[in-house]
Amino acid sequence: MEANDRDILNVKDLHVQVKTDEGSSTLVQDINFGIKKGKILGLVGESGSGKTVTSMSILQLHDKKYMDIRGSITLQGRELNGLENKEMRKIRGKDIAFIMQNPMNAFTPVFTIGHQFIETIKSHTLLNKKQAKELAIDVMESVNLPDPYKLLKKYPFQLSGGMLQRVMIAMAACLQPSVMIADEPTTALDLHSQLLVLRLLDKIRSEYGTSILLISHDLGVISEMADDVIVMQHGRIVETANVLELFDNPQHEYTKKLLRTRPTLYSQEQPYTYML
């Protein structure tokens, strides 16, 4: 799964260093991958392996005073690395959506969901308030969110974490981003909400052709959702493979260890699979 021209998102020779008083320290290096239209690329690795540093580099969210990002990151052929903040702000949210672990952080507590939904759409499109509301309701209906009119009137604290995450994803989908980066989108949720969020991501990929970078430490999630997988350890990619190959025939010792130590079906109180 080498990066090539047909990829929507391409990362080539990414190398990120943090500058400290004692000198520079490398956080990730030799990162190469691509994601094709409508595909899900899983990114796995233990805590501290460099998953978030990689996704923050794609979004150009590192503080450049302290971080040095080298290499190329292209979205549909356009170089993002080094792009001015003003330009990057237009791309974030619109062309690349970011779904974070805790959806509460994405909403302002004092405004209704509807207000925030509509403002987000208006800030990235030429739609007026009425049109933005119609689009919000259309998308919420198309991704099977129950009772969109009621949902739009609620405040963030009135929704469960799972529902808030689904609203967040629907909000991102309104702008039809070409890429969605979902960083541990189900980690904070109960099993039922996890299932609904994963179904929703899958629907968005098939409905809108969105390419998804799915970051997770949960191999159950990755095996159900991803087409291809990259495995990171100590800031490097140690294995890249199609999801079936990776699970059937892992090559790297670290991948084998990850697979050996994952919770297996019925090994715990609760079954550990996701039926999508």
Ligand SMILES: Nc1ncnc2c1ncn2[C@@H]1O[C@H](COP(=O)(O)OP(=O)(O)OP(=O)(O)O)[C@@H](O)[C@H]1O
């Ligand atoms: N702003 C920063 N300054 C210095 N070091 C950092 C910074 N951000 C991350 N790191 C370091 O970079 C390494 C990779 O961190 P990163 O957050 O990407 O790991 P991760 O794989 O996302 O882990 P987790 O699954 O826990 O989120 C870690 O050693 C971390 O301490």
